[in-house]
Amino acid sequence: MNKGKIIALANQKGGVGKTTTTINLAASLAKLGHKVLVVDSDPQGNASSGLGINIADMEKHLYHCYLDNEHVTKSVRQTEYLPSLYVLPTHIDLIGVEVELMGAQRREKYLSQMLQPLLEDYEYVFVDCPPSLGLLTLNALSAADSVMIPLQCEYFALEGLSQLIRTIRLVKRSYNKKLKIEGLVLTMYDRRNRLTFQVAKEVKQHFKEKVYRTVIPRNVRLSECPSYGKPVIEYDKKSPGALGYMNLGKEFIKRQVA
Ligand SMILES: Nc1ncnc2c1ncn2[C@@H]1O[C@H](COP(=O)(O)OP(=O)(O)O)[C@@H](O)[C@H]1O
Numbered sequence: 001m002n003k004g005k006i007i008a009l010a011n012q013k014g015g016v017g018k019t020t021t022t023i024n025l026a027a028s029l030a031k032l033g034h035k036v037l038v039v040d041s042d043p044q045g046n047a048s049s050g051l052g053i054n055i056a057d058m059e060k061h062l063y064h065c066y067l068d069n070e071h072v073t074k075s076v077r078q079t080e081y082l083p084s085l086y087v088l089p090t091h092i093d094l095i096g097v098e099v100e101l102m103g104a105q106r107r108e109k110y111l112s113q114m115l116q117p118l119l120e121d122y123e124y125v126f127v128d129c130p131p132s133l134g135l136l137t138l139n140a141l142s143a144a145d146s147v148m149i150p151l152q153c154e155y156f157a158l159e160g161l162s163q164l165i166r167t168i169r170l171v172k173r174s175y176n177k178k179l180k181i182e183g184l185v186l187t188m189y190d191r192r193n194r195l196t197f198q199v200a201k202e203v204k205q206h207f208k209e210k211v212y213r214t215v216i217p218r219n220v221r222l223s224e225c226p227s228y229g230k231p232v233i234e235y236d237k238k239s240p241g242a243l244g245y246m247n248l249g250k251e252f253i254k255r256q257v258a
């Protein structure tokens, strides 16, 4: 098997749909028969809990992996609902990494190194980033083959995007030559809202074919399902949110071969 592809979900703005997209795109790909790993690199742990992992029960998680790569394989959990979907969970302690590695050499390469032994086992590895451009996001971008950028269709969607693009370029130049932009996903799309349409148009003007044709609608099912520890496809597979992420999964796969 080829080595797995690492995709970082990044945007330093909070609440734009990084975690929702990580969970539900990963679940859709698992549903389509791919073996997928979600790496929860946000100390908030929303991707872990949203995939049904009880953080309090975990002995080892991503923070321990940063301290010692030995913990990596033991920390990975299979999700309850989708047998080909796995999680490397996190814990609020992960926040310590930002400070503890401050003086460390090659501190941007820790995640990349720890994921290497896992790449034989998975086709796709999605890394959910925190809402900042700190060391955790830097590690994700340094490890990744590509970065996927969720954008919420609201007035300030483009704010901060140029900074993110600059950071991606800088990482590419200094740490990770292979890094590409996988695509931009428009989330929380509301067809009845003219502003949504404006934002979508502007994003497409700038980023052209990098913007997925599939847009993710605003759908309450997507905000409900994490409290049940399930991806939307297992919670309400006929909901607009589930259909949206299923279509995104198909478009994502189609673009891999194109
Ligand atoms: N398409 C959507 N429709 C409705 N609610 C959404 C949608 N996408 C995300 N949400 C909700 O919006 C909030 C922020 O989304 P989240 O994925 O956690 O963003 P981020 O990880 O970028 O901070 C969450 O409460 C989530 O449930």
Ligand SMILES: [Mg+2]
Binding pocket: 018, 019, 020, 042, 046, 129, 130
């Ligand atoms: Mg998040």
